[in-house]
Amino acid sequence: MALAVAATLSPGLARANEANGDAPPLVGVVTVERKEILMTKDAPGRIAPMRIAEVRPRVSGIVLERAFEQGGVVEKGAVLYRIDPTQFQIDLDSARAAQAKAEANLFQAARQEDRLKALLNGQTTTQAQYDLALAAERQAEADVMAQKAAVRRAEVNLEYATIRAPITGRIGRALVTEGALASENQVLPFATIQQMDPIYADFTQSVAEMSALKEEMERGGFKPKEGAVRTRLILENGKTYPLEGKLLFSDVTVDPGTNQVTLRAQFPNPEALLLPGAYVRVQIEQGVRANTITVPRQAIQRNNAGGAEVFVVNDQGRAVLQPVRLGRTLGDQVVVEEGLHPGNRVVVEGFQKFMSGGHVDPRPASRGRTEAERG
The missing domain is CATH 1.10.287.470 (Helix hairpin bin)
Structure with missing residues (x-):
C-alpha cells in the first residue's frame, strides 16, 4: 500500500528536506463533492440457455445417417438423424x-x-x-x-424414423453414430440443442441485501430508476459484455440453505459470445442516490487495525490521514459514508513522495473525474 511506502521515509529525513528548502512534492488530488450517483450491485452468476432440448428417438431401429454439423446452428424442423424406415x-x-x-x-x-x-x-x-x-x-x-x-x-x-430438431438453436456434439441401435426408451440422448439468443444469466442476492435496499428506498436514500432495470455482464476475463440486458424476475422463494433468492436477467447474444455454464458477474442498477461522496479506490489506505483512511491536504498544505467509514464499491469508486466533506482534497497519486503530515504541492489528479461520474 502507498501508506507502507510513505512510512519508510523517516521523520528526520522529511524535516531535513523541509529545512533545506526543498520544494514540496507534487501529488495528485481530487476535490470531494456531493453528487447523484447510480447505485449498482454486482453478483456472481452463470449463463443459462433460454431453451434446451435433448434429441431422443421415439422409435427403435438402426441409425442410417447423421444429417447435421456438430456445433452448428439448426433450425426447428431440420433433419438431424434418419433411422432405417x-x-x-x-x-x-x-x-x-x-x-x-x-x-x-x-x-x-x-x-x-x-x-x-x-x-x-x-x-x-x-x-x-x-x-x-x-x-x-x-x-x-x-x-x-x-x-x-x-x-x-x-x-x-x-x-x-426421421428425427428432426424440436427447437432452433446451437446443437452440441453427436452422441451416437451411424450403425448404432436406437431405442425409444434409451436414456442417452442423441444430441442436445440449446437456444442461445437471447440468453439468460442467473444470479442470487441475499434477503438481507434486498431488505436493506428496500429500507433505504423507503427513507428516500434511493430513487428507483425509471424504466426497466438495466443489467450488465462482467466476463470472466474482466471485460464488460458490450450489450445491455434487462432484469426479468426475482424468485418468490428463499433458499433455506443460503437465505438467498434467485434472479434472472436476459441478454442478447447474436454472436454467441456467451456460452451456457460460463461464470460471469452480473451488475444490476438498483437506483439513484443523491448527495453521495465517492473517492477513487486507490485513495483508500488501511491502518494496522484494518480501518480505512485517506490522505487529506489541509489548509497548511500538509497531507494528513483522515479516518473514513466506507460504503459500497462502484467500479473504481468507493462510497464514503462518514469522514469527508465537500471541498476536501484527497490524495490519489504520489503517495511514495511524502509521509503523513508532510508538506505537499496538490495538483488535480491526471485521471480526472470521468470515472467517478457513474450516475
Missing part, C-alpha cells in the same frame, strides 16, 4: 391393406342393411333379421375407424 414402411402398407379390407366389409354390410330395410317396410322380413344387419353395419364402421387409427399410427412411426 423399412420396418415402419411395411407396417404402414399392412395397415393400409387392413383398412381397405375393413372398408370392403363395411360396403357389404351397408348394402345388406339397405336390402333388409326395404324388405322390412314390405313386411317380407322380420325385425330381428334387420337388427342383425344393422349391427353388422355398425361393427363394420367401427372396424374401419380402428384400421384408420392403425394407419395413422404406422404413418407417425414412419415419420419418427
